Amino acid sequence: xxxxxxxxxxxxxxxxxxxxxxxxxxxxxxxxxxxxxxxxxxxxxxxxxxxxxxxxxxxxxxxxxxxxxxxxxxxxxxxxxxxxxxxxxxxxxxxxxxxxxxxxxxxxxxxxxxxxxxxxxxxxxxxxxxxxxxxxxxxxxxxxxxxxxxxxxxxxxxxxxxxxxxxxxxxxxxxxxxxxxxxxxxxxxxxxxxxxxxxxxxxxxxxxxxxxxxxxxxxxxxxxxxxxxxxxxxxxxxxxxxxxxxxxxxxxxxxxxxxxxxxxxxxxxxxxxxxxxxxxxxxxxxxxxxxxxxxxxxxxxxxxxxxxxxxxxxxxxxxxxxxxxxxxxxxxxxxxxxxxxxxxxxxxxxxxxxxxxxxxxxxxxxxxxxxxxxxxxxxxxxxxxxxxxxxxxxxxxxxxxxxxxxxxxxxxxxxxxxxxxxxxxxxxxxxxxxxxxxxxxxxxxxxxxxxxxxxxxxxxxxxxxxxxxxxxxxxxxxxxxxxxxxxxxxxxxxxxxxxxxxxxxxxxxx
Amino acid sequence: xxxxxxxxxxxxxxxxxxxxxxxxxxxxxxxxxxxxxxxxxxxxxxxxxxxxxxxxxxxxxxxxxxxxxxxxxxxxxxxxxxxxxxxxxxxxxxxxxxxxxxxxxxxxxxxxxxxxxxxxxxxxxxxxxxxxxxxxxxxxxxxxxxxxxxxxxxxxxxxxxxxxxxxxxxxxxxxxxxxxxxxxxxxxxxxxxxxxxxxxxxxxxxxxxxxxxxxxxxxxxxxxxxxxxxxxxxxxxxxxxxxxxxxxxxxxxxxxxxxxxxxxxxxxxxxxxxxxxxxxxxxxxxxxxxxxxxxxxxxxxxxxxxxxxxxxxxxxxxxxxxxxxxxxxxxxxxxxxxxxxxxxxxxxxxxxxxxxxxxx
Numbered sequence: 001x002x003x004x005x006x007x008x009x010x011x012x013x014x015x016x017x018x019x020x021x022x023x024x025x026x027x028x029x030x031x032x033x034x035x036x037x038x039x040x041x042x043x044x045x046x047x048x049x050x051x052x053x054x055x056x057x058x059x060x061x062x063x064x065x066x067x068x069x070x071x072x073x074x075x076x077x078x079x080x081x082x083x084x085x086x087x088x089x090x091x092x093x094x095x096x097x098x099x100x101x102x103x104x105x106x107x108x109x110x111x112x113x114x115x116x117x118x119x120x121x122x123x124x125x126x127x128x129x130x131x132x133x134x135x136x137x138x139x140x141x142x143x144x145x146x147x148x149x150x151x152x153x154x155x156x157x158x159x160x161x162x163x164x165x166x167x168x169x170x171x172x173x174x175x176x177x178x179x180x181x182x183x184x185x186x187x188x189x190x191x192x193x194x195x196x197x198x199x200x201x202x203x204x205x206x207x208x209x210x211x212x213x214x215x216x217x218x219x220x221x222x223x224x225x226x227x228x229x230x231x232x233x234x235x236x237x238x239x240x241x242x243x244x245x246x247x248x249x250x251x252x253x254x255x256x257x258x259x260x261x262x263x264x265x266x267x268x269x270x271x272x273x274x275x276x277x278x279x280x281x282x283x284x285x286x287x288x289x290x291x292x293x294x295x296x297x298x299x300x301x302x303x304x305x306x307x308x309x310x311x312x313x314x315x316x317x318x319x320x321x322x323x324x325x326x327x328x329x330x331x332x333x334x335x336x337x338x339x340x341x342x343x344x345x346x347x348x349x350x351x352x353x354x355x356x357x358x359x360x361x362x363x364x365x366x367x368x369x370x371x372x373x374x375x376x377x378x379x380x381x382x383x384x385x386x387x388x389x390x391x392x393x394x395x396x397x398x399x400x401x402x403x404x405x406x407x408x409x410x411x412x413x414x415x416x417x418x419x420x421x422x423x424x425x426x427x428x429x430x431x432x433x434x435x436x437x438x439x440x441x442x443x444x445x446x447x448x449x450x451x452x453x454x455x456x457x458x459x460x461x462x463x464x465x466x467x468x469x470x471x472x473x474x475x476x477x478x479x480x481x482x483x484x485x486x487x488x489x490x491x492x493x494x495x496x497x498x499x500x501x502x503x504x505x506x507x508x509x510x
Numbered sequence: 511x512x513x514x515x516x517x518x519x520x521x522x523x524x525x526x527x528x529x530x531x532x533x534x535x536x537x538x539x540x541x542x543x544x545x546x547x548x549x550x551x552x553x554x555x556x557x558x559x560x561x562x563x564x565x566x567x568x569x570x571x572x573x574x575x576x577x578x579x580x581x582x583x584x585x586x587x588x589x590x591x592x593x594x595x596x597x598x599x600x601x602x603x604x605x606x607x608x609x610x611x612x613x614x615x616x617x618x619x620x621x622x623x624x625x626x627x628x629x630x631x632x633x634x635x636x637x638x639x640x641x642x643x644x645x646x647x648x649x650x651x652x653x654x655x656x657x658x659x660x661x662x663x664x665x666x667x668x669x670x671x672x673x674x675x676x677x678x679x680x681x682x683x684x685x686x687x688x689x690x691x692x693x694x695x696x697x698x699x700x701x702x703x704x705x706x707x708x709x710x711x712x713x714x715x716x717x718x719x720x721x722x723x724x725x726x727x728x729x730x731x732x733x734x735x736x737x738x739x740x741x742x743x744x745x746x747x748x749x750x751x752x753x754x755x756x757x758x759x760x761x762x763x764x765x766x767x768x769x770x771x772x773x774x775x776x777x778x779x780x781x782x783x784x785x786x787x788x789x790x791x792x793x794x795x796x797x798x799x800x801x802x803x804x805x806x807x808x809x810x811x812x813x814x815x816x817x818x819x820x821x822x823x824x825x826x827x828x829x830x831x832x833x834x835x836x837x838x839x840x841x842x843x844x845x846x847x848x849x850x851x852x853x854x855x856x857x858x859x860x861x862x863x864x865x866x867x868x869x870x
Binding site: 397 | 512513514516517518519520521522524529530532533556557558560561562563564565571572573574575576577578579
């Protein structure tokens, strides 16, 4: 087993000469276009190997878990029946590793290589990836070794069960947390300081007879109340609601040492993968933008055009009613480039509402290339769409919102209105299927119970899954947990004590 | 061996229920979906969901493409990255499916019986030989030998990679003789097609009989099958009729058992055959006296002849479903009798496991 890992890590099957020549050419080309990437190492894999790496999220080894096996058999079956095939696999590490399927056509390999350089440029330069661990390859291997050791010591099933519990919560992290400097928590000393000086709050020293004029009793009362509130806040734990539920559990849950280690591993890995979810559209679009540019302008041989078109359109195809991040991304990048090439931005452009003039608008600015490099540095999918998704673009692309028609029992086109579409897209990207949940109190009802709050943004959470998730959370917390949410417009509190779920209505103010 | 094999093995063990039984409830059922066209079915692969806080049914989404307001939009889906949460439907041939089922099933209590030798010999083309008929030439192996020889002799030209095999290069598929215990077996399928069986019930029963039959004929080469349908009277039919007939009428289960005994006594000596009667019904027999007749028949004749008597009962909205209770009372601790209830389509697979599961 170790042999295989080593082979992947250090001595991978080098590219055959023909592909190695292409790799050098493409690398030079990509640099010429201004792409700036980590050293990128390509390795040839059989489809079993590439499916394995894909099930491991791009890594040659992970901690033992049945989930990888489940993903693997899916990909394997799907490949064997010709339903799907993984063309491209690259990981965000320095140096970066990319995998090529060994029986692909040469034209596919060229496409993949140029696509990969796009991704690695994005990994290296996009701000959201800045806090990720670029030595993750080593860390994943360390995690695997650590978990194996814990399994040897505590048994496979107990450790695996605990991993399952953690995985059930692993979407409850805060992808923004590495970018935010949190205020430090009040120390015990500060608290006591504040507590003992309670009486003199805001009181201005004055002679006895002036005192009631200088420090009117109402004022003092208000000051006292304010102070009490601050004290209460200091005493509340956490002081501010915490979105990083896993991080909070690490800090506060009654865990045994081995459980703590596992939870830490799951959180580290979830945080490592989080930026990929935050930038899916941008990242795939960026890589697609660059492979099309390089392939069609520099690389393709006449004999390869048909195969290239076939495979390229395969990745950017839209199935009816579905959003393809590759397609969406690449089109938006091109839209931005065109706008800045033609100077279609700024006050004059916004104020212009003559359609003919808008169509003809071209200041010859040619700033598109510069602009897209700048955008790829700072944006994530949400800000990307929010900033650059225009009504023109929306119309060109034929976007629509969908709604479920209960009578016809199918999804139907609801609206093509720009505002609706943009809202719908942003909501989709913002939520990514994960409701925003925060820990508000670790000592609810003064019984050490855990209180969570779901910020309801128009969609209800799925109750049966929530019930199990809360049960898992209660198992880790070892006391009851509560989740405040809204179901069918009614404020509801879901409580789980580890054995059963209780659903109670609550007043809006909680 | 790849690293992943260990995780794959673990997943399989969980799916088969060998370990981590707590996960069973998150498993999406390995439900068998009906046939598509000839000899092909589509099955979802087993999946275990990881419960997470997530949004319920999407109330709206965004799509892309042509169409007017109100037109069907396909499935409005997220652009997202919910990998591993989808159910994959794959077309699998019947043989492969039987193979998959076979990992978990067996003909219980089968014994070596039969007049011929107790071991059957089978030829399987598993080996490779240097001589053989051209029709069995193994192209890949031959090519590989030729390529090796050409390279070794320095005759390989990368610019013009022509490989010409000579006689020494040729390799042929060759059979090896496999010996396996012969177990002559006969399976008698009896199906209730009476009026109380609705379309859904008949469909379930047929599906179940179909899968059992498919699996058995794949795994046991010497199995003979006989088919009986009955309402108030029973008759023997061929396979096609059995799976396609639509009849209706009253129900006298004893008629089927009588016919079954008749067939068995005439053609299959229990000393030489393993005998497996299967009966599918909604358990709504016409009268208590007929049920008593059935039990007598089973107790005195049919069960002693058989290796195992299997009864599967579908839930029906009309019938009382009394029969399985009567059988349970009469044969509750009889090892050679298995009873199973099939409340709905999803339960077909479990019911087959009830009847034929390993180590039951």
